[in-house]
Amino acid sequence: MIKMSKLLVLVQNNTIINKVKEVEKATFLFPLEGYSVGYPVTYKLSDIEEFGCYILVNRVLDENSIESLKELFKDFPKNIKGIVFEDLGVLELVKDLDITKILWQNHLNASFLTVNGYLKYVDSVMVSTDITEEEISLIVSKADKPLVLPVLGYTPVMYSRRHLLNSFNMNYEENVSNPTTIKEEVLKDEFKVYENEYGTQLFYNKLYDGRSLMKYNALYYFINTVFVSDEDVLSFIKGEELSTDTFDGFLNKKTIYKLKDGE
Amino acid sequence: MEKVELLAPAGDLERLKLAFHYGADACYLGGKDFSLRANAKNFSLEDLKGAAEYAHSLNKKVYVTVNIIFHNEDLDGLIKYLKELEKIKIDAVIVSDLAVVNIINENNINLEVHLSTQASTLNSYAAKFWKDLGVTRIVLAREASREDIKAIKEKTGLDLEVFIHGAMCTSFSGRCVLSNYATNRDSNRGGCAQVCRWMFDIEGSDNTFMMMPKDLCMAYYLKDLIDLGANSFKVEGRMRSVYYVASIIMIYRELIDKIYDNTLTDKDLKYAIAILNRTANRESAPQFFDKIPTYKEQYFNGREEQSNQDFLGIVKEYDEEKGIVTIEQRNYFKKGDIVEFIGPNLETFTYEVNNIYDEDDNLIDIVRHPKMVVKLPINVKLNKDDIMRLKVFDKKDFV
Numbered sequence: 001m002i003k004m005s006k007l008l009v010l011v012q013n014n015t016i017i018n019k020v021k022e023v024e025k026a027t028f029l030f031p032l033e034g035y036s037v038g039y040p041v042t043y044k045l046s047d048i049e050e051f052g053c054y055i056l057v058n059r060v061l062d063e064n065s066i067e068s069l070k071e072l073f074k075d076f077p078k079n080i081k082g083i084v085f086e087d088l089g090v091l092e093l094v095k096d097l098d099i100t101k102i103l104w105q106n107h108l109n110a111s112f113l114t115v116n117g118y119l120k121y122v123d124s125v126m127v128s129t130d131i132t133e134e135e136i137s138l139i140v141s142k143a144d145k146p147l148v149l150p151v152l153g154y155t156p157v158m159y160s161r162r163h164l165l166n167s168f169n170m171n172y173e174e175n176v177s178n179p180t181t182i183k184e185e186v187l188k189d190e191f192k193v194y195e196n197e198y199g200t201q202l203f204y205n206k207l208y209d210g211r212s213l214m215k216y217n218a219l220y221y222f223i224n225t226v227f228v229s230d231e232d233v234l235s236f237i238k239g240e241e242l243s244t245d246t247f248d249g250f251l252n253k254k255t256i257y258k259l260k261d262g263e
Numbered sequence: 264m265e266k267v268e269l270l271a272p273a274g275d276l277e278r279l280k281l282a283f284h285y286g287a288d289a290c291y292l293g294g295k296d297f298s299l300r301a302n303a304k305n306f307s308l309e310d311l312k313g314a315a316e317y318a319h320s321l322n323k324k325v326y327v328t329v330n331i332i333f334h335n336e337d338l339d340g341l342i343k344y345l346k347e348l349e350k351i352k353i354d355a356v357i358v359s360d361l362a363v364v365n366i367i368n369e370n371n372i373n374l375e376v377h378l379s380t381q382a383s384t385l386n387s388y389a390a391k392f393w394k395d396l397g398v399t400r401i402v403l404a405r406e407a408s409r410e411d412i413k414a415i416k417e418k419t420g421l422d423l424e425v426f427i428h429g430a431m432c433t434s435f436s437g438r439c440v441l442s443n444y445a446t447n448r449d450s451n452r453g454g455c456a457q458v459c460r461w462m463f464d465i466e467g468s469d470n471t472f473m474m475m476p477k478d479l480c481m482a483y484y485l486k487d488l489i490d491l492g493a494n495s496f497k498v499e500g501r502m503r504s505v506y507y508v509a510s511i512i513m514i515y516r517e518l519i520d521k522i523y524d525n526t527l528t529d530k531d532l533k534y535a536i537a538i539l540n541r542t543a544n545r546e547s548a549p550q551f552f553d554k555i556p557t558y559k560e561q562y563f564n565g566r567e568e569q570s571n572q573d574f575l576g577i578v579k580e581y582d583e584e585k586g587i588v589t590i591e592q593r594n595y596f597k598k599g600d601i602v603e604f605i606g607p608n609l610e611t612f613t614y615e616v617n618n619i620y621d622e623d624d625n626l627i628d629i630v631r632h633p634k635m636v637v638k639l640p641i642n643v644k645l646n647k648d649d650i651m652r653l654k655v656f657d658k659k660d661f662v
Contacts, residue, residue: 060404060435063414066386089388107440107451111333113362130440130449131334138335158459159438161406161551164474167558172470182463182472189445191463204444255449 007237008054008148008220012041016230017050024237027220029084031056035069038156038194038201039226040179045077057085058104059198060161069093084126084148091121102126102148102219106156110135112142119144124219129155133212133251146219151210152236153224154192154203155249164200165193179227181205192227203227209246211236267488268495269519270326270424271512275304278508279314279325284648285509285607286516289324290314291357293501297337297344298328299381299453312351324354330379332437332451333360345372357402359437364396375399377424381437381451385411387418394419402497405431405479406551409491416492425488427481428511428539429499431550433459433474475562480547482515482536486522487552506574506593509650510542513607533661541655544571571653575602578649579636586642590651592635598628604641606649613654614641 007026011017020026028050033042035057048055061069066089073093082100083090094101103109103118104126115125126148127136140147165178179194182202190205207228214221225233232242271282273290282290292314293305306314311327318325327348331337341363348356349372356374358364359381367374377400378384378393385404393401400422403412407425416423432439440450441458448454465472481488485496496519498511514535521527540547548560576590596602600616619627620638630637 060383060385060406060438061389062385062406062408063387063411066388087386087389088382088392089386089390091392092388106438108332108360108437110451111335111338111360111362113338113365114333114360117361117365128332130443130451135335155444157440157444158434160434160474162433162474162476162556162561164433167561168465168468168470168472168563171558171563172468174468174470176465176467181466183465184445184458185462185464185471187445191441191444202441250443253447255443255447255452256454 006218006220007223009223009233010039010056010153010225011043011050012039012225013230016225016233019230019234020237023234026237027081028053029056029222030054031058034198035059035061035065037159037196037199038203040194040196042196045072045080048077048080051079052081053079054082054084054100054102055080056104057083057087057090058106059086060159061087061089066090066093073097082123100124104148106159112139115139115147116142116144124148126150126222129208129210130250130255132254136213136251137216140216140218146217148220148222149210149213149216149218150208151213151221151223152228152233153208153222154205154227155208155224156201157191157204158202159199160201161199163195165195194226207232207242207244207246208249209236209242210248210251212248212251265494266523267493267519268324268424269512269515270495270497271508272429272498272501272503273314273325273508274501274503275306276310276314276317278503278505280317281505281509281648282512283318283321283323285512287323287512289326289354289495290318291326291328291497291501293328293453294344294348297331297333297341299330299451299455308347308351311348311353315351315353318354319352326355326357326377327353328357328379329363330357330359330381331453332381333362334452337452338362342366342370342372345370345374349373355400361396364393364398368397377402377422379436380404380426383435383437384415387415390415390419390421394421400424400494402426404435406435408551409487409553412488412491412493422494423492424495424497425481425493426479426499427485427488427496427515428547429479429543430545431476431479433476471564473561473563476550476556477560477562478540478543478545478547479550480536480539481549481552482518482532482539484549484552485515485518486527489522504574505577506650506652507542509648510605510652511539513605514538514542516607530658530661534656534658537656537661541571541573573653573655574650575600575653576630576637576651578604578606578645578647578651580647581641581645583644586640587638588641588645589636589638592630592633592637596630596651596653601654602651603654604643604645604649604651606646608646609643609649612643613657614639614651 271287273279359379572594
């Protein structure tokens with residue numbers, strides 16, 4: 001049974017909100033301007049009107065940035081229900097706020113002990129996209145609180161503090177677009193690249209479809225809409241076929257890390 | 264004021280001994296499990312015990328990396344392993360996963376905990392989170408700036424370990440799984456295939472897209488880091504050669520000692536940086552310390568340098584009576600080559616290779632076989648593990 005009412009949908013254009021609402025009840029996540037990377041569209045706190053939504057702070061924050069975020073949060077809007085964040089320093093900033101706190105450290109929360117460790121401090125944790133469904137199943141079953149499971153989107157695979165596109169353009173005196181796509185010359189894997197003032201994010205250029213995870217209990221099923229067409233987002237929610245080819249990430253593919261002799 | 268620690272990488276026992284010999288105060292190393300650099304030789308528990316005993320006999324320290332991002336299956340055996348590390352009295356574990364910290368605390372395992380750079384700590388609030396859990400030292404993110412280091416030190420009082428030399432990840436450490444997607448090798452469990460150093464086509468250009476940063480070199484800023492309160496200077500490179508470890512550690516030992524003695528000159532620094540870059544065979548930069556790196560701090564066409572073969576041999580023994588040094592060859596050398604000898608207890612000196620004798624005392628002209636043992640007549644007293652290398656730079660040429 002798909003529980004669509006638990007959808008957490010990242011917002012990359014204002015029209016998607018109403019489009020999703022027409023189909024299904026959902027909660028929306030707004031990347032916070034100045035404090036998020038990888039998202040071409042970000043929002044100021046004062047510009048977010050949606051009631052009961054979340055903000056995303058997914059930067060690794062330097063000292064000056066976290067101090068300025070602290071200032072910003074002194075007047076935390078009432079319409080915002082919660083925060084999804086990457087940097088553990090944010091915990092201190094929001095500890096006294098009556099909001100839902102969700103930790104999303106890309107790639108780092110891959111065991112039930114790790115997840116339960118963080119659940120002592122937050123209300124939920126976004127599970128890693130780099131592990132198998134079997135691993136996720138065990139984590140969900142042992143977690144002390146309901147978790148957030150990523151179910152659709154282009155997966156963030158690398159976050160650099162460097163301005164990789166700008167550096168390329170400066171070096172070659174070119175003007176490649178932002179975002180753009182790069183393709184590895186041998187294996188032909190493609191990655192989308194988006195850069196802002198705070199760094200560069202690479203996304204794997206195959207659309208991840210993890211709807212098989214929706215049979216597990218969760219606080220939210222996360223739809224990362226960046227670079228995904230509204231039509232595909234809506235098709236996913238309706239349970240229809242998408243217009244883009246998808247894959248299931250590592251849900252059915254285990255990574256290796258120790259090479260055998262000769263490899 | 265306590266002198267800053269010089270912390271060296273040790274991929275195996277040979278490198279560990281050499282690092283200590285060349286002036287490291289501490290070494291970090293990985294066990295066979297639970298450690299990034301899964302494909303380095305690494306240390307068995309028996310090796311770790313030997314390493315700890317050896318270090319402690321020299322009044323030095325060893326830190327063991329337990330710094331993978333744990334999957335459920337990796338948790339098996341972790342408690343037992345940590346208890347073994349406690350038993351063999353290693354000086355600290357370097358961890359990145361909260362699960363390890365909690366296991367140590369909940370099981371009253373007497374191990375000092377250092378937070379790995381994999382946790383990408385850049386602010387005092389995050390550092391305090393870990394301090395409250397008993398972490399005593401933060402290995403700062405390589406992206407840490409002067410301001411970040413200052414603030415974290417002042418606001419937390421934690422021991423701070425900063426990278427001063429070696430390869431950089433393009434990404435924030437731990438925030439990259441390019442390797443998982445391109446090669447199915449798990450970067451956060453030690454399988455990183457360094458995909459960020461590969462070449463890419465980019466949409467809208469015929470030029471090749473690369474992300475590979477130049478190496479980190481903080482030689483010019485060591486004094487600043489000491490003044491900011493850094494407690495440990497870390498050199499990257501558990502997979503590097505014995506020559507790399509010896510040469511880099513020797514240079515930094517000298518620089519640090521001269522800073523504390525107030526004898527460091529600009530000439531010393533320029534010479535040191537030339538040697539450091541030559542040894543690594545890469546260009547280097549201070550990277551994030553004072554600014555966000557630009558295109559000048561990265562490569563776009565791969566590394567243009569040819570691999571050097573400066574490391575010619577290592578001293579096995581010296582016969583003082585006869586003035587004969589026994590060398591084990593590491594790279595081809597021949598009669599007429601101008602070389603230099605370096606060592607922790609040796610004033611570096613230049614030598615022209617003239618008479619070369621093989622093990623049977625036959626006169627030869629060329630030493631071409633790997634690990635070939637030869638003898639050279641030299642009237643300067645040399646020590647075991649001193650290094651013979653091609654002479655490339657002369658310090659007097661630096662001003």
